[in-house]
Amino acid sequence: MSLHHLTLTNFKNYQSLEADFSTxxxxxxxxxxxxxxxxxxxxxxxxxxxxxxxxxxxxxxxHGEQFFIIQGxxxxxxxxxxxxxxxxxxxxxxxxxxxxxxxxxxxxxGLIPLVMVSPYDINLIIGGSDERRKFIDGIIxxxxxxxxxxxxxxxxxxxxRNHLLKETPQTWQIDEDMLQIYDDQLAESGQIIYxxxxxxxxxxxxxxxxxxxxxxxxxxxxxxxxxxxxxEKPLGQQLKENRAIDLATxxxxxxxxxxxxxxxxxxxxxxxxGSQGQQKTYLVAMKLAQFEYIGKLCGQKPILLLDDIFDKxxxxxxxxxxxxxxxxxxxxxxxxxxSADRIxxxxxxxxxxxxxxxxxxxxxxxxx
Ligand SMILES: Nc1ncnc2c1ncn2[C@@H]1O[C@H](COP(=O)(O)OP(=O)(O)OP(=O)(O)O)[C@@H](O)[C@H]1O
Ligand SMILES: [Mg+2]
Numbered sequence: 392m393s394l395h396h397l398t399l400t401n402f403k404n405y406q407s408l409e410a411d412f413s414t415x416x417x418x419x420x421x422x423x424x425x426x427x428x429x430x431x432x433x434x435x436x437x438x439x440x441x442x443x444x445x446x447x448x449x450x451x452x453x454h455g456e457q458f459f460i461i462q463g464x465x466x467x468x469x470x471x472x473x474x475x476x477x478x479x480x481x482x483x484x485x486x487x488x489x490x491x492x493x494x495x496x497x498x499x500x501g502l503i504p505l506v507m508v509s510p511y512d513i514n515l516i517i518g519g520s521d522e523r524r525k526f527i528d529g530i531i532x533x534x535x536x537x538x539x540x541x542x543x544x545x546x547x548x549x550x551x552r553n554h555l556l557k558e559t560p561q562t563w564q565i566d567e568d569m570l571q572i573y574d575d576q577l578a579e580s581g582q583i584i585y586x587x588x589x590x591x592x593x594x595x596x597x598x599x600x601x602x603x604x605x606x607x608x609x610x611x612x613x614x615x616x617x618x619x620x621x622x623e624k625p626l627g628q629q630l631k632e633n634r635a636i637d638l639a640t641x642x643x644x645x646x647x648x649x650x651x652x653x654x655x656x657x658x659x660x661x662x663x664x665g666s667q668g669q670q671k672t673y674l675v676a677m678k679l680a681q682f683e684y685i686g687k688l689c690g691q692k693p694i695l696l697l698d699d700i701f702d703k704x705x706x707x708x709x710x711x712x713x714x715x716x717x718x719x720x721x722x723x724x725x726x727x728x729x730s731a732d733r734i735x736x737x738x739x740x741x742x743x744x745x746x747x748x749x750x751x752x753x754x755x756x757x758x759x
Contacts, residue, residue: 395465408753418747427727459477459478589617617650714741
């Protein structure tokens, strides 16, 4: 599955853009602010029915215009599929596949699997634990609807439990029978969330290790571990044993909403010890592990968007990444960079089918 033609109308900085792409490697190079990331965002949009950057669709309309349209022609097992997305403020967003409009966006998401690696993802490494939970939950729930239901249920009950703990005027007035009902429901959904997260981390950890080792040429030792109190005791028991603490703090202190991924390098958190290049390597390895995991689940190679990933990486790591993604277990790839020479030098070295475009004044020009 690959995108072979893209048409943009009034999308961000593009009044109109037409582009053809290779089914394998596509490089877009150009100066800062030319619109490289915006092209990737349009491709992301066609997979997830939303921008990677904003949930406010009006921000995606070219300044001064009234609407935007993104259209893509994809090859699916030799057949062409047309995806259309149009948005005009005040009207409902329209998403079509082969001219037939979707009733629910959820019916479309998953059709075109895609993994984006963006400089903004660095928050996964340096941000709070919520960023890492979001990463795990986003991937699992994409393919496991039961997980999504338990996740939503857990989040709702947790909010209700915290509300009860916080808003009851006096601690002794807190309805403990109600608390027990919440605890039972939290324990049930929490236990399922825990088990699926654990399976997920167990599965991606060796893949992550393999990618990290390749990109860094074995220079650093890293670890990726699921951190949770549910390894010690079932959630129901934890909630029961720690009720006094919850009553005193008026908050739910234990549960899967406290889980984290421990990202280590040489026994230390990479957040503290890692250089920017090492953190970036860690991030890319995690995203490639995500790519492999999703690819296995959906039975096809996701589109891979690599936005600005070579910034901060040395030539050896850049080469290793390009080497990796030009292998057959990867499909269609889009790479952006500010340096045409850097990308071209690596492409010449690794060979393989590719197209290289220069982006200037909102137009893509092939570099031969
Ligand atoms: N709604 C919009 N209307 C018009 N222009 C927009 C809109 N949204 C973003 N832009 C413009 O798009 C440009 C940014 O594009 P983009 O982020 O894709 O650049 P880039 O080539 O990736 O740059 P960099 O190399 O710095 O990452 C900015 O100049 C910004 O003003
Ligand atoms: Mg950019």
